Amino acid sequence: MDQAFEKRKKVIYDFICDDFYVPMKAKEIAAVLQVSKEDREALRLVLEALVEEGKITLSKRGKYSKGKPRVLTGTFQANARGFGFVLPDAEGEEDLFIPEECKNGAFQGDQVEVLVTGYKEGGRREGKILQILSHGIVHVVGLYQKSKGFGFVLPDDAHVEQDIFVAEADSKGANDGDKVVVELTSYGDGADEKQKKNGRVRRPKRPEGKVVEILGKAGEPGVDILSIIKAYDLPLDFPEKVKNQAERVPDAISEADMAGRLDLRMLQMVTIDGEDAKDLDDAVSLEMDGENYKLGVHIADVANYVQENSALDREALKRGTSVYLVDRVIPMLPTRLSNGICSLNAKEDRLALSCLMTVNPKGEVIDHQIAETVICVNERMTYTSVAKILEEKDPEECQKYETLVPMFEQMAKLSAILRESRKKRGSIDFDFPETKVILDENGKPVELKAYDRNVATKLIEDFMLLANETVAEEYFWREVPFVYRNHEAPDEEKIKSLSTFINNFGFHIHVGNQEVKPKEVQKLLAKIEDTPQEAMICRLALRSMKRAGYTPENLGHFGLAAKYYTHFTSPIRRYPDLQIHRIIKDVLRGRMKEEKAAHYEAILPEVTKHASETERRADEAERETIKLKKTEYMQQHLGEVYEGVISGVTRWGTYVELPNTVEGLVHVSNMMDDHYEYVEDSYEMVGEHTGKTYRLGQPVKIKVLSVDKLSRTIDFTFFEESEE
Template sequence: MENLYEKRKKMIYEFMCDDMYVPMKIKELCIVLGVKKAERPQLEQILLDLQEEGKITLSKRGKYSKAEIKKTIGTFSAHPKGFGFVTVEGWTDDIFIPAEYVNGAMHQDTVEIEISPINTGRRKEGKIISIIERGMKQIVCTYEASENFGFAVPDNTRFGKDIFIPKEKSKGAVSGHKVVVEITNYGKGGKNPEGKVIEIIGHIDDPGTDILSIIRAYDLPMDFSEKIMHQVENVAKEVTTADMAGRMDLRDWMMVTIDGEDAKDLDDAVSLFMDGENYVLGVHIADVSNYVQEHSALDVEALKRGTSVYLVDRVVPMLPKALSNGICSLNEKQDRLTLSCIMTINKKGEIIDHKIAETVICTNRRMTYTNVKKILVDKDPDVTAEYKELVPMFEKMEELAAILRKKRMKRGSIDFDFPETKVVLDEKGRPVDIKPYDRNVATKIIEDFMLAANETVAEDYFWQEIPFVYRTHDKPDGEKISRLSMFINNFGYTLHIGTDEVHPKELQKLLMKVEGTDEESLISRLTLRSMKQAKYTTVCTGHFGLAANYYCHFTSPIRRYPDLQIHRIIKDNLRGRMNEKRRMHYESILDEVAKQASQTERRAEEAERETVKLKKCEYMENHIGEEFEGVISGVTEWGFFVELPNTVEGLVRVTDLTDDFYEFYEDSYELVGSATNRRYKLGQRVKVIVDSTDKVMRTIDFKLVQEQKTKNI
């Protein structure tokens, strides 16, 4: 029951919220409210409390008034449980929207919100006051037929309601069909939305339907128009003498491509020779801009796509295969047009000279990461003999890459070495194996060389003051770093933070300290979450994670639009065409290019993650009841996550721990049995049985098992 103080406080606040109220000093408030002299201290306390709650403000002239409620516009992200968050462009933190204030908004809607002046937790809270534009006009669903109508159950659990489909608008769909539904009425007053089926993707049991559903859900464009394909036919011709005119001819240089076994779009080649004590490293990138002309239909489509998307069973390419796998791919022993960044590097890893030029190359061999590793690490006699003329160059490459890496680490570059997942599928798209990608000496060589070229190009164009697209990574939010610092103190680690900022070297040192410990996985993940996302910008603010002042994406124009865009800028500059008119042109378009590229990159990452999670569920579905050994990778109040050696992660629910009542200790990320004192903590090895999988929610549930024989996968 409300006490008298709270009642008076509420009454005074409501009085100040009245439209007739004008700002008053405390003396005037006492007179108007009839407050006696003895009651004034209580009024002062009430006003102070209302100020601290953000409900009222005190002006410089000593007048009290209701705090102005801030309104803003953002994008609503719904949660399956009913609440959600609004993201406002340019704001660091999202606004929390309690379920009772969602006001009919649905996932991805553009909404107007009122921000509450009261902070009840870490986040600001608000309520949705209007829906400006619906975000999800089409949605992928599973159709369920009834006698006279049907319901479409959204795959996206954030879209909280099933969609009613009149029978005449079902397009003949039957139960179990994956369909694309266009929403015709979003429903009011608790009613379900209505819609019509506009596409039947396939039956849920048909091979490939699951991945196609994700492709449609993320609106990834699959096919290219006839106009674009006709344009490709016209440009995808073999390199002629005329094409080579005016270019540096590097066809007699020894160089190779190094990629994965299944790669088909080979957009970078590397060369290396010695000039006295110095290394001369060449990074040669396919000149895609020679074939994709600005403003052409092909260019407009490439910008729209932004990036190639690498799903578990296919690639959704940025460019048609006739280009990406053909004339723009640096195929073995074929003349190709390139842009080259040729760097002279001393023994300390310092780039003492460089040249960026239009070139023509002819790669000697198409190498794989596996074979380069066999030469440098395994010393495989057969593979070494097969590539004997290249072996000295590979040995020098390994030497230079180590020097570059050491220099980068010395300045504080952070290396998150989380194992990526490789899903092996059969001919019907079913997962037959899941394993971590092998990150070996060859992958690191290419990574180090590409980083060097990207930094060199970015620094060159920064100092030329030419409009450009940079790859930037802002410094972490001070509050998030402070929270990370407080958390790691529980494990005996510290971070040195100066004036709300942390140097990347501090985070690098932290990751090196936790390497090999039980808490490594959690602290690495929390450190990553404390950092901001990298993005494309036209202002060079540096790359925090790489501890680099200048960085761009220059090395993959086949699969990333920003790389293609800066190739055009470089060529205009090299050819003397970077006049005032061209500068103004680039200044007018590059902000939008950077924004579009950042958005399509996020979309691609989410789609790629979803397909991997789906196939992990499908794979473990065939192992229900089997036992495995794993490591506790996360602990929450509702249970703990266990990661298996193959990167699959599942949840052991606290409700299934029936031997005791377990409490969650947030400071140490432990579940502790109140009677037995049994503990489940990060890094602990446990044995689990696969209990269930949910392909819709993309989740896997484990149950803890007693000490028995287990199987590693």
């Protein structure tokens, strides 16, 4: 650029650095400086440079101001397309978009220090990474590719953007095509040691590592799931000390165990679970008291066997939750406990924590008691069996369980009352079909189907929700340290984006006082039910919600429209529930003195943070195994034709969901009968010459085109009747 232009830039730069105090928009700064049209480009470049340097900041409303630059810490999340995001450590801080040129060599999972540089298009907050505080990923799982004298590992995780170089001496004898775990010894640092001359940009230095474990040949039975387990650092086996402690746990309860407990063994009660469930941690009972229902929710007293800070407890805390993958369960507790003394097996005396509630015909809890109890379950029921009794009136099932049928019928009535009560207050029910994957003995998927939410599954869900709310409210008012399951209200910006989107289809969501009420989301879901846009709008509404999590503070549960909520009902598989049981028992036994309360106040912030993180890890691992098996299943059906429904429309193609819950993409490059344009306002694909339109909710026929097991994606192409 010429010297005059550079001189004008310096004048602007000096003014902003020395005499700029009041927040202004770019055009206001231009007016103060009397910047000519020719100098507008100079002003823009100066403002961008000063924001980049952190000398001024750019607000959401487009105003530039001086002041101390905002610097945050957080976790870097890479994207395969080069850019990334930083998830701030501080609560309430929204994520920052990090352009590719502002990553400063950050690697997936790194703990970083980031400068908030302002807001860009669409109100998106952006930042620049100042320094890497620590590396978050040590091990990477991927496919080993052997070359002469060295090798490379192609990461399974798309967030790890580069292949990892492995010297031959560090390969541990891995062969081409092996799935391996590689330990990173260098993270790349963003550039080679040798500078490129003549002003050329330095070539990024590759990450390096050494193979520490060979999982097996890619494609062999079990290796694919094992790769995901290792990628998410899920623990496969229990340490010897934990196993030994579990072995010392008795097989049956003693008279001493029952001392001082409320004896409920004469109460008629059942467990209701899936056919393959082995860890039965909740039982239910119901009696009538005039027009009122006396509902009992009885939860295994796991805390009686897992003492705080024992080897069992430390391992359970570390795991945080049981992980349910398509071919196995990775339990939080050893099976000797979870399937043995802590499982509420039929006809066996068990220790429990019971929430005994009196519920009126309106679904209101008018009285309740939380107590340490002794119980004995009458029958181990399944969802299928109870549904047969209640929905089909199956003669064989009704005769087999004739003494329990009247209780099941009353349970169904109470369940309907509770569901209607929650609906009236605004509880949101995102009823997405979950996938059940049927595997053969070699782990190969032979069938995919949607889980059936029948009357029995809903019944148990309703009773557990009521117990969780009842326990949370009591302990909130007791003002003792506690663990809550919170789901905060959605961000205003996300709700505004959702509102703009649904307006295109003639729907509306009311936002009052800068916030949306759960009732409004519920009304929206009712309006879109059975419309072509239902699936897409439901997904977008769900994405606009915040993620539920655990904290020691009660913040309410937006999705359930509940003021108080906790997780009390699954201490075998969730650590927060086990922690809550300990607190309840300390209160019931009069041990919640000042010193004990201070102890809980000290540990609960970290316990709840870790529990939220392990829950997220478990959810992601479960989703990845299901995606993997879906691609493996569809690989067996290449070229086959299916009927489906368009579930999403984007500029790069059209997503189609099949009845078996598989979703695939018809990429624009595979829509070869015409040139299709994406119409953003109506979310349609329209053919330029034919006028043919593909829109949300439209039934279509597709042919399975290809499958990529590495990226776990499926490609379809539209199938025309004329092709048959």
